[in-house]
Amino acid sequence: MSILQISGVNKSFGGLRALSNVNLSVEEGSVHAVIGPNGAGKSTLLNCLVGRLIPDTGSVTFDGKSLVGLQPHQINQAGVGRVFQTPEIFGELSLIDNVLIPTLARRDGTFKANTIPRVDQQKEVNERALQMLEDVGLTSKRDMIANNLSRGDKRRLELAMCLVQRPKLLLLDEPTAGMSRADTNNTIDLLQRIVVGHVTMIIIEHDMHVVFSLAQRITVMAQGTPIVEGEPDSIKGDPRVQEAYLGGAHL
Numbered sequence: 102m103s104i105l106q107i108s109g110v111n112k113s114f115g116g117l118r119a120l121s122n123v124n125l126s127v128e129e130g131s132v133h134a135v136i137g138p139n140g141a142g143k144s145t146l147l148n149c150l151v152g153r154l155i156p157d158t159g160s161v162t163f164d165g166k167s168l169v170g171l172q173p174h175q176i177n178q179a180g181v182g183r184v185f186q187t188p189e190i191f192g193e194l195s196l197i198d199n200v201l202i203p204t205l206a207r208r209d210g211t212f213k214a215n216t217i218p219r220v221d222q223q224k225e226v227n228e229r230a231l232q233m234l235e236d237v238g239l240t241s242k243r244d245m246i247a248n249n250l251s252r253g254d255k256r257r258l259e260l261a262m263c264l265v266q267r268p269k270l271l272l273l274d275e276p277t278a279g280m281s282r283a284d285t286n287n288t289i290d291l292l293q294r295i296v297v298g299h300v301t302m303i304i305i306e307h308d309m310h311v312v313f314s315l316a317q318r319i320t321v322m323a324q325g326t327p328i329v330e331g332e333p334d335s336i337k338g339d340p341r342v343q344e345a346y347l348g349g350a351h352l
């Protein structure tokens with residue numbers, strides 16, 4: 102059963118057509134990668150899903166509900182979580198407070214900063230936030246100020262902030278960009294452990310090692326439109342994909 106249906110989506114910036122008649126369906130519980138060369142429209146598509154951009158035409162239906170025209174926070178409340186390339190964390194706060202904030206936001210539907218101390222005393226919320234830090238391997242740093250974390254740990258923290266809200270769909274934009282091979286492999290392990298099989302995920306990624314380690318289905322975009330879709334093995338050998346990547350050097 103599909104949880105996300107994108108139909109006939111177009112998006113232009115002035116005279117530049119960034120998305121052209123995009124149709125994409127994502128199966129509930131799957132990991133779906135969207136790949137393609139630079140400028141293919143991947144980030145534009147993701148931005149249309151999270152409400153940062155509004156498609157010029159077309160529909161985006163998530164869990165039976167239209168997302169087009171909703172504000173980013175409304176889309177988040179509908180169950181779509183996202184981790185983008187630049188971690189969006191509260192840099193001056195401790196890790197545990199960073200995770201408590203979205204826990205609270207999800208629970209009450211609103212967030213008020215002055216409720217943090219009160220919530221801190223609530224066992225259930227606290228335990229959930231602590232468990233989340235444990236899941237991403239940051240328990241020992243729970244009282245550190247988030248700004249002092251390494252780049253990789255900031256991404257782990259943002260993933261925790263996202264997952265603690267129990268999204269039905271998780272969007273990841275290049276989760277391993279700029280990471281060493283060791284950090285990349287750690288991230289793959291982490292995602293396999295706490296996301297794959299638990300949450301439907303769309304991942305945009307240039308690193309094919311990451312894509313083929315995680316994805317069950319892959320859509321290849323080029324010049325704003327999906328050109329091929331299929332299971333990883335069929336994508337690897339598809340000549341249209343090789344061509345889109347100028348000889349297939351990335352694959």
Ligand SMILES: Nc1ncnc2c1ncn2[C@@H]1O[C@H](COP(=O)(O)OP(=O)(O)OP(=O)(O)O)[C@@H](O)[C@H]1O
Pocket residue numbers: 114117118119137138139140141142143144145146
């Ligand atoms: N806000 C914007 N204003 C004008 N043009 C834009 C804007 N955002 C994206 N574009 C253009 O739209 C096209 C698609 O860009 P997009 O960032 O979606 O591609 P991408 O596949 O994510 O590329 P990359 O892998 O390099 O991140 C590109 O030609 C880009 O220059």
